[in-house]
Amino acid sequence: MIVNGLSAWVMHSRCGSPGGISQYPNVRDEVHLVTEEDLAVIYGAEDGxxxxxxxxxxxxxxxxxxxxxxxxxxxxxxxxxxxxxxxxxxxxxxxxxxxxxxxxxxxxxxxxxxxxxxxxxxxxxxxxxxxxxxRVNPSADEQPLHIPFWALDPVDLLSFLMGKLDDKPLSQILDRVLDYKTKLVNESSIAGLDVNSMTADSPVSFSLKKLWFELLEPEIKTWADQPRTIPALDEAGDAATLKAPRYRPHGAGATAPFINQIGVLGIRRPLDQMRSRLLDRQYDFLLHPGAWEPDLDGKSAKDLPALLEAWLGHxxxxxxxxxxxxxxxxxxxxxxxxxxxxxxxxxxxxxxxxxxxxxxxxxxxxxxxxxxxxxxxxxxxxxxxxxxxxxxxxxxxxxxxxxxxxxxxxxxxxxxxxxxxxxxxxxxxxxxxxxxxxxxxxxxxxxxxxxxxxxxxxxxxxxxxxxxxxxxxxxxxxRPNSEDPAVAKRWQGARLPENYERVAAAWRAQNPIWTTLRVLRTALTQEEVENMDRETVASSTVISIGYEPSSNTLEVEFRNGIYQYYNVPEPIYQQFMASDSKGKFLHAYIKPAYPCSRV
Missing domain, CATH: 3.40.50.300 (P-loop containing nucleotide triphosphate hydrolases)
Known part of the structure; x- marks a missing residue:
């Protein structure tokens, strides 16, 4: 018996059966070199x-x-x-x-x-x-990235906002979150939710600002009288702006004002950290998620269906x-x-x-x-x-x-x-x-x-x-933006104009394409656009390029329209024109650095 295991596999493949060898070769069986035709059947066959x-x-x-x-x-x-x-x-x-x-x-x-x-x-x-x-800092053809905090696991969210909490305060905070969510469901029509089976983990919106404000008040509250019936309040504060209420400092011993003893969880420092997080602009995509951010009543303009549709339904x-x-x-x-x-x-x-x-x-x-x-x-x-x-x-x-x-x-x-x-x-x-x-x-x-x-x-x-x-x-x-920088080529080239003000501004804004708006010139008029001379270039993506030196305006014509890039130094324009790949130079050195608008 002569068995060629590979041909057995090829036969299976041609018949549309699963791969594998139906019978293994024995000692002294013939061995055949695989032909290119066999390789094409094995690796190149297409079944839809x-x-x-x-x-x-x-x-x-x-x-x-x-x-x-x-x-x-x-x-x-x-x-x-x-x-x-x-x-x-x-x-x-x-x-x-x-x-x-x-x-x-x-x-x-x-x-x-x-x-x-x-x-x-x-x-x-x-x-x-x-x-x-x-994207967190989207360009003109991108969508803003919002991840609603209320869709996170509440324990993990509180850990991020407040650090590690003891079991007792954590449990009471989760109970309060559940109360917020239950109240919203009772007042609103949210399909699929039963208040009797809800937990703090249910994906329902609630207000972090309100949570912070109501947790903070017992921690700092003082009373003007011994029975603790009259608050020693100087200023009410505002949850919406994260402004804490202001109470008169407690007195020494039996002297008014008196320290509050009701509802105190001992979490003053975690609440300070929570406020810092809420005010930190680099977390806006999460803690202030656009249309998904709830008001103080927990209601938001958009809900979970809109988020799923945005990510999965386009x-x-x-x-x-x-x-x-x-x-x-x-x-x-x-x-x-x-x-x-x-x-x-x-x-x-x-x-x-x-x-x-x-x-x-x-x-x-x-x-x-x-x-x-x-x-x-x-x-x-x-x-x-x-x-x-x-x-x-x-x-x-x-x-x-x-x-x-x-x-x-x-x-x-x-x-x-x-x-x-x-x-x-x-x-x-x-x-x-x-x-x-x-x-x-x-x-x-x-x-x-x-x-x-x-x-x-x-x-x-x-x-x-x-x-x-x-x-x-x-x-x-x-191709992805993951190629190594051309070190020798860049070091051999002429040094480009530098402005470290925009470097620091981009760092502070946490946005690599941020530009100082005060240095920008307004867009050219329609007449100026029509009169700008553009030179046709050999490129698969760019049709023609124009430059207006008095305003440092670069104009690029694509197949889908004309775009202007502002405050572009003339040496950048010259290097753009001299580059072997116009599209690659544009994506690497112009789009990330200079603002643009479509004409």
Missing amino acids: GQVMIGRLASAEGIPVRVDLDKLVTRHSAVLGSTGAGKSTTVASLLRSIALGGGAEGSTNFPSARILLLDIHGEYGRALKSVSTVF DKTVTILDLSGIPSTVVARLIGAILKIIYEGLFWGREKSEGGISRPLLVVMEEAHRYLSKEADGPARSMVQRIVKEGRKFGIGAMVVSQRPSEVDETILSQCGTFIALRLSNSADRAKVQASLPDNLAGVVDSLPVLRVGEAIITGEAARLPIRCRITLPDENN
Whole structure:
């Protein structure tokens, strides 16, 4: 009997059956070299449920595809050292899913739904045409990112606002929060809520300002009489503006005013910290979340349905939550809150057309080692553990992206059915990947240190066989903002004008694209626009460029319209015109630094 195990696999593949070898070869059976035709059948066959991710490293004429069903429902991990090409791989894969093999505006997967947690703000440009971007400091084509505090776990929220609390005050504060929520439900019509089964964790809005004010008053209150019936109040204060009431200082011994003894929790310092948090502008996206911020009665202009629709119901395939403008101290806490909102919504809505079963969701988590480490003890890690264990049944898949797999929680990594491993030089990281693979695949880890940039080994359920693949690079204007600076080229170039006032202002504003408005010139008139000379340039994105030196106004014509950039120094314009890639220079040096408006 002559058995060729590979041909047996090929036969299965051509018949549409699952991969695998039906009969193993025996000793002295013939061995045949695999032909390119065989490789094309194994790796390049398309059945409608796959997307192309790259090309075979040993035969670049053969496309490599991954199974979408297995990639999403059985979870996946994209792992690689810094500079190995992780971000480009993720961008290429997501773009391939969004376009589904078609051109812009055409897709084989019109109902695809992907949520990307973008820690460094890398993907907005790369996925611009297929995504909606939510950002703390949004540009003109982005949406503001709001994460309502009342959707967080209340214990975790109070820990962030007030620090660690003893059990007694914590319990009483949670009871007060529940009272606020119950009162709102009794006074409003909120579908799906029963006051008899509500808890402090129920996603119902309430006022943090009112909570602070009512908790503070017993802590500072004094009385003008011994029976404590007349408050020694000098100024009432105002909860809406976080202005504390002012009482006369208590007297010594039996002298009025007298110290309050009713409702005191001993939390004066935590309440001071809470007020500081509420006044800190860098937390506005959370504590003052736009239309989702409640008034003192707990009522907000928008509620949970509007938030879910904003994140999951728009007309683009990818939702990018750009967390780059968020303080690192709260990133893990917020990711836990985001995942809880998404998971609970799709879990309880699983029988609806908006749920995960009818329209599955892929959650992509960049820089996962920062908030999913084995030492992390927070909501992010517990929610992702829940997703990788239970999400498959409810149409929620996870993609873990990390440069340090050795620091990612073992439970999470072990549940990933597909690994896209780029170059990994650290032995501890390679060992972690090896431990997560089946025994018969552990040998592929040996080649990880010698992979080229943008080259990956794909193993697991979404791949027909372990494969060494060259990831398809997006075109230059659709790549993440993760490339290394061209040090030698920049140091060789002429020194650009510098203004450290705007550096300090951007730091204080916690916004890298902030500009001092007082130095800006107003937009040109329509007549000036029509009279400005623009030079046609060779570029895939820019049609023509004009410059008005007297006002330092740069004008750029795109295919979708004309934009003016203000206060642009003439040397910047000259370098823009001389650059090899107009689109890349624009995104790197002009858009982040100078305000613009559409003409």
